[in-house]
Amino acid sequence: MSEQTPDYKDTLNLPKTDFPMRAGLPKREPEWLARWEEIGIYDRLREKTGRESFTLHDGPPYANGNLHIGHALNKILKDMVVRSQQMMGKDARYIPGWDCHGLPIEWKIEEKYRKKGRDKDAVPVVEFRQECREFAAGWVDIQRDEFKRLGITGKWENPYLTMDFHAERVIAAEFQKFLMNGTLYQGSKPVMWSPVEKTALAEAEVEYHDKESFTVWVKFQVVGTGDATLDSAKVVIWTTTPWTMPSNKAVVYGAGISYGLYEVIGRPEECWARIGERFILSDALAEDVLGRARLEPSMYRRLCDITSEDLAKIQLLHPLHGVEGGAGEWDDIRDFRAADFVTDSEGTGFVHCAPSHGMEEFELYRDLGMLEQVITYNVMEDGRFRADLPFFGGKAILKPNGKEGNANSAIIEKLAEVGGLLARGKIKHSYPHSWRSKAPVIYRNTPQWFAAVDKPVNDGQDTYGKTIR
Numbered sequence: 001m002s003e004q005t006p007d008y009k010d011t012l013n014l015p016k017t018d019f020p021m022r023a024g025l026p027k028r029e030p031e032w033l034a035r036w037e038e039i040g041i042y043d044r045l046r047e048k049t050g051r052e053s054f055t056l057h058d059g060p061p062y063a064n065g066n067l068h069i070g071h072a073l074n075k076i077l078k079d080m081v082v083r084s085q086q087m088m089g090k091d092a093r094y095i096p097g098w099d100c101h102g103l104p105i106e107w108k109i110e111e112k113y114r115k116k117g118r119d120k121d122a123v124p125v126v127e128f129r130q131e132c133r134e135f136a137a138g139w140v141d142i143q144r145d146e147f148k149r150l151g152i153t154g155k156w157e158n159p160y161l162t163m164d165f166h167a168e169r170v171i172a173a174e175f176q177k178f179l180m181n182g183t184l185y186q187g188s189k190p191v192m193w194s195p196v197e198k199t200a201l202a203e204a205e206v207e208y209h210d211k212e213s214f215t216v217w218v219k220f221q222v223v224g225t226g227d228a229t230l231d232s233a234k235v236v237i238w239t240t241t242p243w244t245m246p247s248n249k250a251v252v253y254g255a256g257i258s259y260g261l262y263e264v265i266g267r268p269e270e271c272w273a274r275i276g277e278r279f280i281l282s283d284a285l286a287e288d289v290l291g292r293a294r295l296e297p298s299m300y301r302r303l304c305d306i307t308s309e310d311l312a313k314i315q316l317l318h319p320l321h322g323v324e325g326g327a328g329e330w331d332d333i334r335d336f337r338a339a340d341f342v343t344d345s346e347g348t349g350f351v352h353c354a355p356s357h358g359m360e361e362f363e364l365y366r367d368l369g370m371l372e373q374v375i376t377y378n379v380m381e382d383g384r385f386r387a388d389l390p391f392f393g394g395k396a397i398l399k400p401n402g403k404e405g406n407a408n409s410a411i412i413e414k415l416a417e418v419g420g421l422l423a424r425g426k427i428k429h430s431y432p433h434s435w436r437s438k439a440p441v442i443y444r445n446t447p448q449w450f451a452a453v454d455k456p457v458n459d460g461q462d463t464y465g466k467t468i469r
Helices: 021-039 069-087 103-115 125-149 165-180 242-247 286-292 308-313 359-367 407-417
Strands: 053-057 091-095 184-194 206-223 233-239 250-253 259-264 278-282 300-306 315-317 335-338 350-353 421-434 442-451
Touching: 021 125, 053 069, 069 091, 069 125, 103 125, 165 184, 184 359, 206 242, 206 407, 233 242, 233 350, 242 407, 250 359, 259 286, 278 286, 286 421, 350 359, 407 421
Parallel strands: 053 091, 233 278, 250 335
Antiparallel strands: 184 442, 206 233, 206 315, 206 421, 250 350, 259 278, 259 300
16 A cells, blocks of 8 residues: 655644734724724814815716626725825815616616516516616615725715716706707717617627628619610629618719629529629629629629719619519619728628618718718617518517527518529628627617717707707
8 A cells, every 4th residue: 555645735844823814804804994984084084174175086886786806996996096195185085976877777677577577668667767776776785885895995975876866956957958058959870779678888888799690792773874884784782781771772882993894694503693684893802792693704704894984873773672562662762972981802892871770871971961861760679670661560680589580581582582682691700799688789770869069059950950859
C-alpha cells in the first residue's frame, strides 16, 4: 500500500497569529456602516458653513433588481469624486436617485403576468401602473441598503425618485413650456421597435446576434422614358427584409456607379428570368446577381451602358402595380433618384426605399421635404400589417415568441406569383435584438413628439413647416 501524499501545507514554517482572516472585515464592515449612520456622518460633514458647494445629482439606476458589478463600479467611482471634493475643502453633497419609470420596470411586471398566463393588455392601465409603482418602491429600498453596503455616503433618507408626484408635476410643467413657446411638434420617425415588447428601444437596449434572414432580388418595371429600350427593362433591387416591400415608395441609385443593360438569351428550366428580359444592374455586381437567378454567363449579354442621363429619365412601377385585388395600394409611380448611401459592394447597385423602415431613406426624403409622400403606417405595434392592407393584412413579421412570422413568406410568394421576383435566398448576418426579450427588432415608423431645441422659436410652426398639434 502506497504512502499517503503529505499535506505540504503542514511542511511550511509560517508564523501563527490570532488575527482573523481579512482582518475580520465581514463582521466589522457592517459595524462601521452602522456607526457612521448612528453619528449622522453625512450631516456632520455639512456643519461647517461658508464653503464652496459641490453637488453630484446621481444619474439614476432603474429600480428593477439587485445590484451588479456595473452598479458597484458606477457608484464607487462617484463616491470617490464626492469624497475627494470634500477633502479639498468643499461642501460636497451626493444626492442619490432612482428612475422608477419605463420598460425595464414594466417588463418585470409583464414577466409576472406571463408566468400566470395573464394577458398584460387585459389588465386595466391604472392597476398595471400601480403594480409598477409598488414594484419600483420595493426595489428602491433594497437597492438603497445594497448601496450603503458599498460604503457610499449620501442623503439616502431623502433621495429623488422620478415617480414622486412633485417630480412628475415639474416634468409636466417643463413639457408645457415647450408646448407654449412653439418648440414642441408632432412628427414621426423610424425607430428600433420590438414587436414582442410593443415598444421602441434605444441603441443601448439593443444587442446584436446572428440571424438567418430571407433575401430577395426584386424587379421594378421602367416606364416613362420615351425610350423603348429602357421602358422594356427592369431595375433590380436586393433586400434582406422582404416584409418592407409593401411599404416601398422609391428606388435610389449611386451617381458614381457604372451601370449596364443586360439581356437574357438563355435560361435553365428552373428560373424566374425570361428569355428576352432586360435588367439594369451595376456592372460590378451583374454577374453575381444573374448567377443568383441561375443564369450562367453564356445565358445573358451586356447590351450597353446606362448613363446618368438615362437614369435621370427613369420612373418605376412597384412589382405589385395594377395587380388584381391590390385596391390601387401600389399603383403610384415610384420615385427614382441618386443617393449618397448607395454602393456597389453588395446587392445590385440599387436600393429599395421604404422610408418608414430605414433611417437613411427617411433622412433622404426628410431633407427633400417629401416625407408626406413616402411615409406609410403599414406595420402595427405588434409587428403585424394593418388589417386592411391588400393580400398581407394581419400577417406577422414576428410571432409573439420572437420567431419568424408569416409576413416574409407571404410577400415572397406574391412577388413570385406576379412575376416580380428574380431570385430568392437566405443569409446569416448580424442582426439587432432586444436585450430583454432576446427577440429580433425591426425599424418601424411611429408618431412621436419632438422638441426642436436646435431651432429658434417659430410662432406655431414646427421645423418641417407643419402646424403644431
